[in-house]
Amino acid sequence: xxxxSMPDPAPLDDYIAAAARVLELxxxxxxxxxxxxNLELTLRLAAVVAAFPLxxxxxxxxxxxA
Amino acid sequence: xxxxxxxxxVDLAWASAGEIAAAVAAGRASATEVIEAALARIAxxxxxxAFTAVVAxxxxxxxxxxxxxxxxxxxxxxxxxxxxxxxxxxxxxxxPTLAGSKINRDRxxxxxxxxxxxxxxxxxxxxxxxxxxxxxxxxFTGENVHDGPSRNPHDTTRMTGGSSGGSGAAVAGGxxxxxxxxxxxxxxRVPASFCGLFGFKPTYGRLSRARSFPFVGSLDHVGxxxxxxxxxxxSYDAMQGHDPDxxxxxxxxxxxxxxxxxxxxxxxxxxxAGGYFRRGASPxxxxxxxxxxxxxxxxxxxxLPEAGRAxxxxxxxxxxxxxxxxxxxxxxRANEYDPAVRDRLLSGALVPAALVQSAQKFRRWYRARVLELxxxxxxxxxxxxxxxxxxxxxxxxxxxxxxxxxxxxxxIFTQPISFIGLPVVAVPVPLDPLPLGVQIIAAPWREEVALxxxxxxxxVGVAKAPRPRIANGE
Numbered sequence: 001x002x003x004x005s006m007p008d009p010a011p012l013d014d015y016i017a018a019a020a021r022v023l024e025l026x027x028x029x030x031x032x033x034x035x036x037x038n039l040e041l042t043l044r045l046a047a048v049v050a051a052f053p054l055x056x057x058x059x060x061x062x063x064x065x066a
Numbered sequence: 067x068x069x070x071x072x073x074x075x076v077d078l079a080w081a082s083a084g085e086i087a088a089a090v091a092a093g094r095a096s097a098t099e100v101i102e103a104a105l106a107r108i109a110x111x112x113x114x115x116a117f118t119a120v121v122a123x124x125x126x127x128x129x130x131x132x133x134x135x136x137x138x139x140x141x142x143x144x145x146x147x148x149x150x151x152x153x154x155x156x157x158x159x160x161x162p163t164l165a166g167s168k169i170n171r172d173r174x175x176x177x178x179x180x181x182x183x184x185x186x187x188x189x190x191x192x193x194x195x196x197x198x199x200x201x202x203x204x205x206f207t208g209e210n211v212h213d214g215p216s217r218n219p220h221d222t223t224r225m226t227g228g229s230s231g232g233s234g235a236a237v238a239g240g241x242x243x244x245x246x247x248x249x250x251x252x253x254x255r256v257p258a259s260f261c262g263l264f265g266f267k268p269t270y271g272r273l274s275r276a277r278s279f280p281f282v283g284s285l286d287h288v289g290x291x292x293x294x295x296x297x298x299x300x301s302y303d304a305m306q307g308h309d310p311d312x313x314x315x316x317x318x319x320x321x322x323x324x325x326x327x328x329x330x331x332x333x334x335x336x337x338x339a340g341g342y343f344r345r346g347a348s349p350x351x352x353x354x355x356x357x358x359x360x361x362x363x364x365x366x367x368x369x370l371p372e373a374g375r376a377x378x379x380x381x382x383x384x385x386x387x388x389x390x391x392x393x394x395x396x397x398x399r400a401n402e403y404d405p406a407v408r409d410r411l412l413s414g415a416l417v418p419a420a421l422v423q424s425a426q427k428f429r430r431w432y433r434a435r436v437l438e439l440x441x442x443x444x445x446x447x448x449x450x451x452x453x454x455x456x457x458x459x460x461x462x463x464x465x466x467x468x469x470x471x472x473x474x475x476x477x478i479f480t481q482p483i484s485f486i487g488l489p490v491v492a493v494p495v496p497l498d499p500l501p502l503g504v505q506i507i508a509a510p511w512r513e514e515v516a517l518x519x520x521x522x523x524x525x526v527g528v529a530k531a532p533r534p535r536i537a538n539g540e
Contacts, residue, residue: 019416024397031409038413041474042385045378046421049428052375060426 012036012043078103079240080533083148083297086243087190090132090147097132097147097192101125104149104194107241114217116235118154119161120195125149128192143190144300152246153230154196155203156180156288157277165279166199166229168212169395169402180277181312182246182288182305189304194242197232201404203248203281204388204411205229206256206476207458211404215458218261219534220500224455227260227476229253230291234261237291238534244292244301248278250285251380252450252480255492258291259503260455262494262532264520265291266298269510270487272318273302276311282387283314284426285380285484293531295521298491299323302513318511326514331522334515336364339448339507342373346466346478348453354495354502355449361528362519364447371435372428376482379425379432381474386422389414406473433486440509445519449479450492450503479505489513491520493529501532 016036020027027035076095078086089095105122132147152158155165157176164170183193198216200208208231209215216231218224219239226234230247234257237245247254249267258265266289273288280286290301306320338359344352359365370376389396389411396415400408439446452465452475462469465478483490488510492503506523508516523529 016416020412023393023415025393025412025415026397026400027412028400031405031412034405034409035412038385038410039416042382042413042417043421046382046417046425049375049379049382050421050424052372052428052431054424054427054431058427059430060423 012039079107081243082294083145083243083292084294084300086148087144087146090136091142093136095147097129098126100147101129101149101192101194104242108195111239111241113222114219114235114239114241115214116197116216116232116239116241117151117195118164118198118213118232119158121158121193125192125194128187132190132192143188145186145304146190148191148244149194149242150186150191150244150246151195151197151233151236151242152180152183152193153199153233153248155199155248155279156183156196156246158183158193158196161196163279164196165203166201166210166213167403169399170279176277178277181274181309185305185307186301191244191304197230197236197245199232200229201407202388202392203229203250203253204407206252207231207473208234208257209458217458218455220262220532221455223457224500225260225458227257227451227455230257233257233291234263237261237263237293238531244290244297246288247291248281249287249289249484250281251384251484252477254289254291255450255480255490255503255505256476258492258494259450259501262496262501263291263293264295264298264494264529264531265289265492265503266302266517267484267490268302268513269489271314271316272489272511272513273305274309274312274315276309276315280391282384284387285384287484287487295327295491295517295524296324299327299517321514323514323517327517327521329518331362331519334444334519335442336362336445336447336519337366337368337443338364339370339446340367341369342482343370343448343479346452347449350454350497350502351449351452354497354504355447357495357528358447358493358504358523361523361526366443368439368443368446370439370446370482372432373482375428376432376485377478379428380481380485382417382422382425385410385414386417429485436486436488437509444508444515446507448483448505448507450505451476452478454497454500454502483507489516491516493520493523494531495528496530496532
């Protein structure tokens with residue numbers, strides 16, 4: 001499984017600040033390092049998933065009946 | 067199945083639910099006596115930190131009603147007088163539903179029990195209390211910053227596993243024979259593994275989650291933990307059935323598992339999950355799976371395609387969907403969360419939606435590939451956890467030879483399975499000094515196959531809930 005590289009932290013800090021403002025989420029500066037570490041990990045894992053080739057017609061599966 | 071000894075010297079702490087119900091039905095023990103003994107054990111073993119609320123008055127009234135019913139020769143139900151407890155995310159009438167949090171202590175008391183509590187009590191079981199858990203179920207450790215960690219009865223310096231940590235401690239510690247937990251990514255199977263219990267996560271949609279506090283709607287399952295497979299089947303059969311109060315609860319008839327428990331499992335096609343499930347496994351996990359595979363004559367190995375990616379997708383969906391449950395609270399009460407949970411939920415709120423949807427689309431692809439495997443096999447075996455219980459507070463452990471954070475990685479082997487809702491019984495392999503679980507994974511809606519295989523392993527002694535050393539001398 002390909003492991004994409006870590007996102008550059010500077011734009012990620014900017015993204016957190018902007019997105020948190022849009023969502024009206026107050027972020028204490030003391031929480032930032034841990035929050036960023038979590039988001040970095042999540043984006044790395046999300047990139048692993050998104051890198052998997054699926055056709056445009058691929059659908060999600062909200063129902064799991066056999 | 068041995069009944070409780072008729073000399074009335076019943077070991078109520080370690081009797082199975084089936085044995086207790088038989089003793090109460092036969093009049094060898096009263097329900098009141100059984101419940102009083104359970105309440106006394108809960109009080110005596112507070113050090114396990116399993117319970118966050120005990121409903122002594124309610125339990126006593128229910129027990130007296132059962133004893134009166136027996137005196138009038140009325141039917142008592144298959145779980146008559148069996149004490150049980152629930153992870154504190156299940157609604158218990160009269161209590162605020164904590165879900166392991168400080169914030170929820172402000173909630174109004176629940177007005178009605180969760181469906182599964184109602185169904186167990188309709189079968190004669192007696193609720194004795196609510197159990198400690200990781201905050202909002204976003205946890206694999208069983209630690210809780212508000213209530214303190216639940217403690218592993220096999221070694222109280224070690225994690226119970228989470229997030230159903232109190233459920234693991236209560237059953238392994240001999241406080242109750244059955245506890246309910248929830249499992250979004252492994253929260254029944256991880257504590258079952260660390261505490262040496264049988265843990266059962268049925269197919270997604272099989273058991274009603276009505277009136278339980280959600281974590282990740284598209285991944286949340288509920289189920290029992292017990293010390294025997296028969297107790298899993300007894301409680302499962304009492305809890306099955308459609309429930310319009312849970313939108314994902316399937317419209318399927320009750321499919322009783324108790325009679326199927328003793329079916330011959332020799333003809334089943336059983337394979338061991340290799341690849342991803344071997345790479346992160348400790349020598350203990352490999353040994354546990356080998357013991358189980360050998361006992362079942364399972365020589366074949368197969369690979370769940372893209373299991374690592376499935377785990378990654380489950381991680382992404384969990385953090386984003388979990389954050390959506392908490393978005394408003396994060397705006398107003400972020401300071402009152404466990405900081406570790408808060409920082410993960412805040413991060414989850416910021417994950418771009420397109421990435422979450424990609425994970426959901428991948429989920430369908432992965433499900434289709436794994437279901438293809440079930441054309442050739444009936445059961446897949448995999449370790450439940452990468453190793454035995456870490457120390458409470460431990461931050462790092464070795465995974466595939468690399469030092470890795472404990473918290474995020476205890477569920478690496480459970481996540482790719484619950485991701486597509488497959489039914490699993492986690493069976494305890496009594497390794498020394500600490501037990502370890504193996505997942506018995508079946509095709510959707512084939513719970514009875516997983517239970518029968520778990521029962522076979524129990525019969526030959528390969529799977530067994532070991533009695534913890536703290537029990538000696540008590």
